[in-house]
Amino acid sequence: MKYRTALIGLSWIATDPAGSASDPIVGTALPGSHASAMAAIPDIELVAGCDIVATAREGFLERWSGRWPELGVYGDYREMLARERPDLVSVVTPDHLHTEPVLAAIEFGARAIFCEKPLATSLEEADQLVAAVSASQVVMCVDYTRRWMPEFVEARRIARSGAIGRLSQIVIHTGGPRAMLYRNHTHVIDLLSYFADAEPDWVIAELEPGFEDYGTAYRGDGGGDPATEPGANYYVAFANGVRAYVTGMKDTVPELRVDLIGPGGRLSLDVEGLRLITVESEDLRTKPTVTRMERLTPSWTVAGVQAALCDLIAAMETGRPTASPPETARQAVAITQAILESQAHGNRPAQVARIAAQRPTGVPPA
Ligand SMILES: NC(=O)c1ccc[n+]([C@@H]2O[C@H](COP(=O)([O-])OP(=O)(O)OC[C@H]3O[C@@H](n4cnc5c(N)ncnc54)[C@H](O)[C@@H]3O)[C@@H](O)[C@H]2O)c1
Known part of the structure; x- marks a missing residue:
């Protein structure tokens, strides 16, 4: 089975070629990027990538169109999702811009979403994502690579x-x-x-x-x-x-x-x-x-981002949870x-449950 796959955000962590593991503990390599990990997984067919920056799109094509000759590039991820209808979507946009692309991927029928960490930069958005994922059939996994x-x-x-x-x-x-x-x-x-x-x-x-x-x-x-x-x-x-x-x-x-x-x-x-x-x-x-x-x-034979993607595919195929579901990413x-x-509050103890309960898990913001 080939899963049509798309990338949103085409910086180095999404597109670098595979390098040798310089330091697996510090985590700088080990199939470094999303695309290089995808290239090592036979079930994945990378069909498109999207970035708002033209040079990022060009660099992506230069690196990966040899491996996937049909690869398309877009400047608007909604257009890409509507045209390509990917099964699997990797979201690799900046830390505070994960929510909208993930929600769009769900809207356009993705079956699996691999989202870079953090899940979100506010509890409101984290809750919105947890709720949207649980209300859909999608499997989502957050890239806490370790x-x-x-x-x-x-x-x-x-x-x-x-x-x-x-x-x-x-x-x-x-x-x-x-x-x-x-x-x-x-x-x-x-x-x-x-x-x-x-x-x-x-x-x-x-x-x-x-x-x-x-x-x-x-x-x-x-x-x-x-x-x-x-x-x-x-x-x-x-x-x-x-x-x-x-x-x-x-x-x-x-x-x-x-x-x-x-x-x-x-x-x-x-x-x-x-x-x-x-x-x-x-x-x-x-x-x-x-x-x-x-x-x-x-x-291990497979580790890091590659193992995460294999975990996500297995979860999509079997219905079992991944090692990093949105609920635990919300805890972070x-x-x-x-x-x-x-x-x-003056370096005083802050109660996590009270803070997290300000908007209960699963309830999207009004
Ligand atoms: N798991 C890890 O070890 C690891 C390592 C590095 C980065 N990351 C994560 O990867 C994500 C990206 O990090 P980065 O340092 O490459 O960020 P970055 O800001 O350098 O790059 C993100 C890319 O997304 C693009 N982008 C921004 N808005 C977009 C939009 N609306 N549509 C399409 N593309 C858009 C930017 O043009 C850029 O090319 C972050 O969440 C970061 O935390 C994870």
């Missing part, structure tokens, strides 16, 4: 297996100029939910100096200019007792480092790969602590909103 990256999937599996005892603490560092809340932090915020496996309860946050009065509404430019969006440090309490600490100011090293900690050990994930550190001593009062470190190198929007609310 949900399909071997080290992250393996770290979660091991944490759930009890190898470190009950997971109690998550410590993550992110940084560098791209550590903007809705840009790179949104990956980290999603990882917190992914590993904690529970509803977020409350959040305490401090935004980057200079953004003290940022307010509670998104004021970014779609992820382009770091000056329009803050980095942050925050602490998230989950309903099952898991506590998460994130250091993520922009004036820190642009590195992703994850520690999952329990009473029996720690899983560490960074540029050195995934390690499991366990404590061997049964009785810490009477015996010296003996720690053991094991390097883990999970191998709710936590981000709580981060802004905590700062706006």
Whole structure:
């Protein structure tokens, strides 16, 4: 079965040729772009791409019309959706411009939508999307790419297996100029939910100096200019007792480092790969602590964006959920909103459930 597929937004992340994985942990490669991942999936027939910028359309054709000779380009995605009637649509527009293309893809009968992160930059839009998806037959998946990256999937599996005892603490560092809340932090915020496996309860946050009065509404430019969006440090309490600490100011090293900690050990994930550190001593009062470190190198044949697209196709064919449905992506929007609310209220705890309930899931804005 060939699924007619279209791309909305034709920047590098949508159209780059396949490159070698430079750093699978930091996440810079591994079939980098949407088009290169699609090229590796026999079920996908890329029929068209749309961008409002002519040079982006030209670059897309230059790179990919050899692989798909019938490839069309458009400057208006509604026209593209009406003419091409794709089964699968990838939405790769700037951070704050996902809602309209996703709703249009549903309107024109797409069966599956792969949407870049974040789901939306407001709870209102996130709710609108969750409601529209659940009212239709469409399957939607949000590209929190690490949900399909071997080290992250393996770290979660091991944490759930009890190898470190009950997971109690998550410590993550992110940084560098791209550590903007809705840009790179949104990956980290999603990882917190992914590993904690529970509803977020409350959040305490401090935004980057200079953004003290940022307010509670998104004021970014779609992820382009770091000056329009803050980095942050925050602490998230989950309903099952898991506590998460994130250091993520922009004036820190642009590195992703994850520690999952329990009473029996720690899983560490960074540029050195995934390690499991366990404590061997049964009785810490009477015996010296003996720690053991094991390097883990999970191998997958398909990972990253390619695995996400395969997951989406399987979900469309079988009716099972994907690893990143809009409901969990909405949770990342709710936590981000709580981060802004905590700062706006003197760095006091912000109740995520109260903030998220301001408009219950599934109810579109009036
Ligand atoms: N999952 C990941 O690891 C990852 C990595 C990079 C980017 N992203 C996400 O991909 C998305 C795009 O990021 P980017 O940095 O390439 O953004 P960008 O702003 O550089 O590019 C987006 C493209 O969309 C086009 N566009 C804007 N409005 C449009 C419209 N109405 N119709 C058609 N095209 C339109 C722009 O012209 C541009 O070519 C963002 O949501 C970003 O967060 C995800």
